[in-house]
Amino acid sequence: KMRRGVGAGAIAKKKLAEAKYKERGNVLAEDQIVQMSKQLETFKTHLEEFASKHKQEIRKNPQFRVQFQEMCATIGVDPLASGKGFWSEMLGVGDFYYELGVQIIEVCLALKHRNGGLITLDELHQRVLKGRGKYAQEVSQDDLVRAIKKLKVMGNGFGMIPVGGSYLVQSVPAELNMDHTVVLQLAEKKGYVTVSEIKDSLKWEKERACHVLDHLLKEGLAWLDSQAAGEAQYWLPALFSELTSRDVTPEEANQMTP
């Protein structure tokens, strides 16, 4: 019994189909892959030329970086996907953002015992700049945001929460849903929030407010000041960086929650 698809008859049939296909002006996929290989070489040359003229611009100019990133996104290209990509290798954009990623992780880790893994983008920016030292390239907040987006893939819970016109950067896998986010946004103005304020502004019932606040306390994102005049205040260390002029030790952090 003859196996189907094999034999002179089947081969001839395939050749006929291919010929018909080509006749109609279509190109086979394998031919296109060869074509792509050639075009890639050409593109690489163009990119090298571009790099030799403008590599410095990308290094020095945050605005130019934004334009570059947006153009890439528009055409469907991710220049930061891999260190092995042309963009990374020839323009050096990769190293810039991947190194920034390292610095962001380190800053967040160093402050986690104090703020529970939540930090304002402003504070993160300042600390990263300080850590980079005086001879390093300028880093904008847009740069940080793009670096953080890339860090997400590593599963450490990196995310950004919109708060007060800017962002809070989360670096721990604590689950924060809409309720938590909204309370954070409410607390942003003063750095703390009370149950009454939540009830008044958000029209929630006491239970819902307490549930959310308890979760924030448990995750180490909020500290309770039960001695406050009037009503207990829930402080978010991520939001009051200017009030604490020195770092709090883990022991002190533990003591501040009853």
Next chain:
Amino acid sequence: MSDADEELLLYVVACVPWGVFAKLDLGVTLLSTHRLIWRDIKNHECCIAMPLSQIIFFEEQAAGIGKSAKIVIHLHPVPANKEPGPYQYSKYSYIKLSFKEHGQIEFYRRLTEEMTKKRWENTPVSQPIPTGTGSQAGKTRAVGIVGIERKIEEKRKETDKNISEAFEDLSKLMVKAKEMVELSRSIANKIKDKQGDITEDETIRFKAYLLSMGIANPVTRETHGSGTHYHLQLAKQLGDMLQAPLEERGGMMALTEVYCLVNRARGMELLSPEDLVNACKMFESLKLPLRLRVFDSGVMVVQLQSHSEEEMIASALDNVSEKGSLTAEEFAKLLGLSVLLSKERLLLAEKMGHLCRDDSVEGLRFYPNLF
């Protein structure tokens, strides 16, 4: 009017000074080797100079909620022979510069440098420096400053020209890149519709091309670069490199930790987060003694195969039983591990039924499960 040796150092835009001068509008601060000069952005004739020698001490005030970053500069008391000016009559003895962007970091650094070097002492400005804002005084000072301003303006125009050329070249480059993207989509469609016979070799090559261009695989929608030679090599390198660090850390490291460790060691030609994830995914198929593992929380770790799950859970149970109860922080201290990974181990032991939790506002505490 300004000394020939005086050198302009820094041109900082958009800061608002107040204190000695009472609160003024948005202006430009210039720092020279001898003086601090401020000039109103709109009214160029309104400008004030302060000799650096008048500064006793200065400090930064970090930005906060609704507040911009500031530098506070404390001044010596007014000298008796000083010419009339705002300083003499001010009730403040300090100036606060409020910065709109983060220029305060550079400014602080430069000011620190100049206050250390004290270059004004080498070449003192011969005339006493007028610090009034009278129209006469304003005009005289404006001359010197205009020269400095012009230099800066020229430099800025040149930079602008470079940028527009760069943008033009960038746009042209993007057109070519777009052609590549469209070609890759066409190929992907044909693969899907089976128009043409693609060998495995060609598939691998295609994936490598996509990786070079940063184009997501349109056929499989996988993240960039899964299953390429590059990641194969990387996986082997990581297998070698991570053995010792993993041993030191009890057999487990968070992926972000690995990322920092590897990239700091490399120094350049760094790995992207995706590169790392894709390489780690290949550990198993390459039969390397490491595994990428994802916890329920989403935390990803690299784990030594030799450190079995049972051992980890048993040791967690032992430690908790010995102490009666443990929080993630306490456990972390005991083992010398990060709090993140200690918590994951306790959660795992709980999942397997060996521990139970007490979740209160004081924290999450684990107890041996006696049920």
